[in-house]
Amino acid sequence: MVTEAVLRYGNWEKVIRIYNIPVAAKMRKVEVLGMDSENLIYQFAGVNHFHWHKVADKDSNDIALTLIDKLFDNSKGIPKNIYEIPYFKEQLQQMKMIPCDYHRYYYRFEEISTHNLEEYRTIGTRAEQVKQIEHDLFELYKDPALNYKPKQLEERGGVYYSDAACETIAAIYANKNTEMVVSTRNNGAILDLPSECTVEITTYIGSQGARTVSFGSLPTAGYK
Numbered sequence: 001m002v003t004e005a006v007l008r009y010g011n012w013e014k015v016i017r018i019y020n021i022p023v024a025a026k027m028r029k030v031e032v033l034g035m036d037s038e039n040l041i042y043q044f045a046g047v048n049h050f051h052w053h054k055v056a057d058k059d060s061n062d063i064a065l066t067l068i069d070k071l072f073d074n075s076k077g078i079p080k081n082i083y084e085i086p087y088f089k090e091q092l093q094q095m096k097m098i099p100c101d102y103h104r105y106y107y108r109f110e111e112i113s114t115h116n117l118e119e120y121r122t123i124g125t126r127a128e129q130v131k132q133i134e135h136d137l138f139e140l141y142k143d144p145a146l147n148y149k150p151k152q153l154e155e156r157g158g159v160y161y162s163d164a165a166c167e168t169i170a171a172i173y174a175n176k177n178t179e180m181v182v183s184t185r186n187n188g189a190i191l192d193l194p195s196e197c198t199v200e201i202t203t204y205i206g207s208q209g210a211r212t213v214s215f216g217s218l219p220t221a222g223y224k
Contacts, residue, residue, distance in 0.1 A: 003048070003183045004198040014209040015184055018168055019048060019200060021100055022181035023160040029055060032070045033063070044181040044202045045190050045215040051181075051200045052097040052218065064096045071098070083115040095219055130156065168205060175207035184210040191217045 003017040022044055030037050041060065044053040056062050072089055082101050085108050092098065105112050119125060124132075133152050140150050164180070171178035179202065186199040189212035193199055203210035 001048075007185055007198055008196075013185070016168060016205070016210050017048065017183035017198075018161065018164040019181065019183065020158060020160040020164060021049075021102075022051075022053070022200075023164055025053065025098070025100075029067060033067060042181075042202060043213065043215055044200065045218060046100070046200050047193075047198065048183050048200050049100060049102045051100045052095065052103075054097050062096065064098065065093060067098065068092045083112055085111050085115075097219070171205040172207060172209070177204045177206040179203070180205050180210075182210055184212065187212050189213060190215050 003015055006012050007015050022042075026037065026040075026042060029040060029042075033040070035057075039058045041056040041058065042053055043056075044051050046052055054062065055064050055067050068089065072086060082104060085104060087099065087104070087107055091107065099107065116125070119129075123129065133156050136152050137150060137156070140146055140152070167178060168180065168182070170176065171180065181200060181202055182205070183198055183200045184203060186193050186195050186197050186201070188195045189201050190199050199212075201215065202213040204213070205211075
């Protein structure tokens with residue numbers, strides 16, 4: 001929403017919003033598939049916290065169905081703040097795409113709601129948990145001699161944001177044309193959404209900013 005507001009009302013054209021989930025997703029796919037990252041081609045499309053992605057090998061063969069099979073044998077990599085419940089395998093097979101982990105709030109609404117209500121009654125809502133985690137972290141950060149990564153950071157979420165930020169800066173400064181998933185103006189990359197709106201999409205980032213990669217239309221997400 002912030003990126004949309006900056007683009008729509010701030011009159012800034014070169015706007016890039018970084019996100020950690022695509023970084024983690026790519027790393028997880030490499031591990032699950034047992035393939036080198038340079039042999040995998042990704043196409044992400046959607047909006048922030050609500051995207052899907054396709055995966056192909058270096059010869060442009062779609063390997064989404066193979067990946068879906070392997071993912072259901074390996075649940076590692078789900079963010080700490082999301083209840084670890086699997087998607088419906090048939091739904092993913094029909095889409096031939098991998099949803100963002102946050103889609104669980106929609107595709108598995110009943111189970112996620114039940115889990116969140118149970119946390120509310122016991123250890124507190126996610127917001128209350130994060131509030132306590134950050135309080136504990138700031139207490140630790142008061143110590144100028146702190147020379148280790150606090151274990152509380154592992155429960156906070158947001159891993160790889162620093163990596164994404166540094167890589168974005170380096171790509172712009174050195175005109176590297178680095179492939180990255182960011183939020184920026186659609187510019188016709190996703191046909192189902194207005195060209196001027198903000199999307200989360202695969203881009204190439206260089207000195208001119210983020211150039212979106214055309215995705216086309218998103219398929220329907222139903223059952224066979």
